[in-house]
Amino acid sequence: MKIFLMLFLFVSLTSCFSDNSNSREDNNLKKNITFEYYSDKSVESLEVPPDLTSPTYQSAFKIENLHSNLNLNTVSLSDKKIEKNNETILISSPDINIQRDGARRWLVINKDPLVVWDLVKDFFKEQGFILETENKKTGIIQTNFLENRPRPKIPKSALNIIKQTLQEFGKSYSLAVLDSYRVRIEPLENNTKVEVHLTLNQLKEVISEKIGNIDRTLYEQAIKDESVEIEMLYTLMTHLGGDQAKAREKILSAKDKSDKPIFTLQDSINGYAKLGVNLNPNEVFNNISWALDQMRVDVYDKDNLEKTFYINEAKTSDKGIISDLFGEEALKKKYQIAIKQISKDLTEVYFHDVSEINEKDTKEFSYEFFTKLSNLLK
Numbered sequence: 303m304k305i306f307l308m309l310f311l312f313v314s315l316t317s318c319f320s321d322n323s324n325s326r327e328d329n330n331l332k333k334n335i336t337f338e339y340y341s342d343k344s345v346e347s348l349e350v351p352p353d354l355t356s357p358t359y360q361s362a363f364k365i366e367n368l369h370s371n372l373n374l375n376t377v378s379l380s381d382k383k384i385e386k387n388n389e390t391i392l393i394s395s396p397d398i399n400i401q402r403d404g405a406r407r408w409l410v411i412n413k414d415p416l417v418v419w420d421l422v423k424d425f426f427k428e429q430g431f432i433l434e435t436e437n438k439k440t441g442i443i444q445t446n447f448l449e450n451r452p453r454p455k456i457p458k459s460a461l462n463i464i465k466q467t468l469q470e471f472g473k474s475y476s477l478a479v480l481d482s483y484r485v486r487i488e489p490l491e492n493n494t495k496v497e498v499h500l501t502l503n504q505l506k507e508v509i510s511e512k513i514g515n516i517d518r519t520l521y522e523q524a525i526k527d528e529s530v531e532i533e534m535l536y537t538l539m540t541h542l543g544g545d546q547a548k549a550r551e552k553i554l555s556a557k558d559k560s561d562k563p564i565f566t567l568q569d570s571i572n573g574y575a576k577l578g579v580n581l582n583p584n585e586v587f588n589n590i591s592w593a594l595d596q597m598r599v600d601v602y603d604k605d606n607l608e609k610t611f612y613i614n615e616a617k618t619s620d621k622g623i624i625s626d627l628f629g630e631e632a633l634k635k636k637y638q639i640a641i642k643q644i645s646k647d648l649t650e651v652y653f654h655d656v657s658e659i660n661e662k663d664t665k666e667f668s669y670e671f672f673t674k675l676s677n678l679l680k
Contacts, residue, residue, distance in 0.1 A: 402556035477507035502531035565676035609641035
């Protein structure tokens with residue numbers, strides 16, 4: 303009887319914990335990916351072992367720069383604007399297009415930045431996420447990590463018993479994959495349009511040690527499933543007012559618009575690394591913005607006119623016991639990434655220590671940082 307009950311428990315739970323990641327196809331927009339995030343499996347911030355580290359518009363959202371006829375009492379819901387004052391419903395069909403450059407896809411929308419900002423925040427809250435970063439200077443919204451799978455209809459207290467039961471039958475408990483999203487909103491044409499860039503970041507649960515029949519796990523950086531990222535971009539696009547059928551067609555038919563840039567790592571006069579790129583400053587700025595999203599770098603400010611980024615980042619040499627005790631945030635220092643056009647076919651990217659201490663390990667870190675960045679853009 304005991305064996306029968308355990309077998310029944312195993313069969314019942316297999317469907318709850320099955321992992322569909324193997325059926326995902328890279329570079330294709332799947333029609334059967336659904337999002338059902340739940341907070342029982344969540345990671346508040348990206349905290350992984352030290353050896354497994356993850357890879358401005360300063361006035362962009364100032365109200366005085368928005369259209370003078372923007373009604374702050376207007377609530378935007380999908381493709382409708384409902385004015386609270388007179389209960390009049392204004393139907394709008396925003397022109398949403400897809401741009402593509404290599405593996406990158408992003409939205410171009412005919413809406414005010416502030417409206418899009420609020421819609422994006424509402425979208426992720428509806429999905430169950432907590433917004434960990436909301437920086438209007440840089441246009442960045444970043445969520446916490448959540449697991450995307452149907453919520454098991456069992457109490458949390460039973461999970462360890464279930465794991466142990468499955469292991470006794472020689473079966474492994476399905477390890478989790480957690481998703482986090484970063485959205486960057488870039489105003490265009492005097493705030494009459496915006497670009498919306500979405501980046502997926504994933505953590506996978508791995509077994510760190512085995513104690514008896516119980517496996518202890520931790521989370522480490524995972525190679526992201528691009529089909530999930532594209533599907534979420536499609537879901538966001540429909541939330542922002544895009545037609546469902548046309549949105550999917552636009553994403554699938556988006557054409558690659560350019561060749562890959564050539565980034566070369568060089569030595570600068572001050573001892574820091576610099577990058578040489580065969581693109582104009584605007585193109586370099588856009589490429590680096592995307593790479594910083596992929597690396598999940600904390601961009602606390604940027605200047606679109608000066609083509610400059612200001613970042614908080616922890617040096618690899620500082621990570622270890624101290625980061626385990628106090629967290630990586632305590633080790634972050636401020637750096638500047640500046641872009642300058644040298645000639646028609648050459649733009650250079652510089653790394654500067656804002657503190658001007660110019661330590662040797664900081665200069666070494668500049669080479670490491672630019673190597674990671676340029677590898678993403680190859």
